[in-house]
Amino acid sequence: MVKQNIYEEALSLKGEMSQIDITIEEAAELIQRLIKYKRINEGYDKMLAIENITEEMVDTLIMIEQMIVTFDVKKKFDEIKVKKLERLRMRLDACKEGKK
Numbered sequence: 051m052v053k054q055n056i057y058e059e060a061l062s063l064k065g066e067m068s069q070i071d072i073t074i075e076e077a078a079e080l081i082q083r084l085i086k087y088k089r090i091n092e093g094y095d096k097m098l099a100i101e102n103i104t105e106e107m108v109d110t111l112i113m114i115e116q117m118i119v120t121f122d123v124k125k126k127f128d129e130i131k132v133k134k135l136e137r138l139r140m141r142l143d144a145c146k147e148g149k150k
């Protein structure tokens with residue numbers, strides 16, 4: 051089954067507000083896992099922390115992709131992403147220039 055179809059079916063069966071709630075929950079879970087990673091010196095296992103972060107990144111990415119379908123913003127999303135990556139490239143170049 052194609053990813054787009056899965057997302058459309060999830061949206062159709064569960065509804066927009068439910069999918070927005072799940073997106074918020076998954077983003078919050080990723081935030082929690084990243085905070086825990088910063089505390090690995092306090093006894094948290096690093097490999098387990100990275101495994102947990104990876105799982106939450108996947109969960110969050112899937113929900114972001116669903117939001118793209120929900121709001122029908124694929125073209126705009128890609129345009130903004132290109133612009134932001136270009137801006138990051140320019141900032142990195144400026145940073146390197148500053149170090150010369």
Ligand SMILES: [Mg+2]
Pocket residue numbers: 076079105106109
């Ligand atoms: Mg999760």
